[in-house]
């Protein structure tokens with residue numbers, strides 16, 4: 001059988017031959033000494049592209065967000081964050097566990113924004129020892145595949161500044177948002193004090209995220225990275241592959257978005273399915289309760305992998321390794337089961 005069509009995540013991509021070549025050719029050095037030219041070039045390039053002073057190359061988005069929180073906040077501080085945000089719900093409680101930083105979750109509106117009156121109401125009175133010190137507002141873009149409105153990013157930023165809060169973006173899929181919005185990524189990034197970007201999602205690099213921000217903040221993050229055991233050495237092999245992804249895989253995200261939209265449209269025409277999105281590369285589809293396991297088995301027999309086991313609302317993700325033939329196979333697989 002031909003290769004799997006793997007819709008579980010955009011993290012499953014195989015590095016392309018050209019990307020592997022870029023890794024093999026990379027000049028490297030000891031990054032703990034700041035000596036790795038490929039790491040330095042990636043960090044400088046992404047900081048420059050996004051309009052920040054400095055960048056830090058890291059093994060994961062989870063570490064990138066954690067270091068941002070630990071660099072912005074001290075022990076006993078608090079960050080405001082979405083109730084379902086990755087930086088709150090899916091990072092093992094790292095900010096609290098490792099940073100002694102208290103999360104204050106906020107319930108999202110349907111479009112993924114955090115309503116500003118709820119944000120304002122959650123900011124604690126200054127100087128009262130009953131409360132943690134509110135220090136930071138964190139957003140996520142794209143939000144479940146949906147780009148946040150630019151006017152909202154500006155308004156939330158103004159609120160943060162008014163209250164002396166830092167403003168962080170979990171931009172794991174920042175480039176998906178930028179491509180969908182038809183703007184350079186810095187148009188989104190410019191609202192924030194720091195931004196974390198994943199290179200190992202839709203951009204297709206094997207490993208890595210970059211945190212960008214002011215130089216002093218990045219210095220603090222670099223120190224915490226070492227403390228957490230994240231100082232790495234000849235990481236330039238990975239950095240060069242990530243740089244290749246930035247050079248060659250940004251504009252093609254539009255293909256992933258088109259395929260997700262085609263998949264959503266095809267699934268919408270099937271009886272019993274409720275389809276949300278697709279704004280970028282994520283399609284959410286709710287199947288009749290109890291049928292997800294049988295669907296997963298049916299699709300697996302056709303060489304299609306989905307992430308089942310978290311209930312009837314499935315997330316299907318398009319990426320570099322899902323081409324038009326894979327899309328057609330997926331649609332046929334769903335039609336065979338539901339049609």
Ligand SMILES: *Cc1c(COP(=O)(O)O)cnc(C)c1O
Pocket residue numbers: 059060061062063065086087140170172173198200201209
């Ligand atoms: C994937 C992801 C991260 C970080 O993920 P890692 O797997 O740690 O690299 C952070 N935020 C969001 C929204 C993500 O999708």
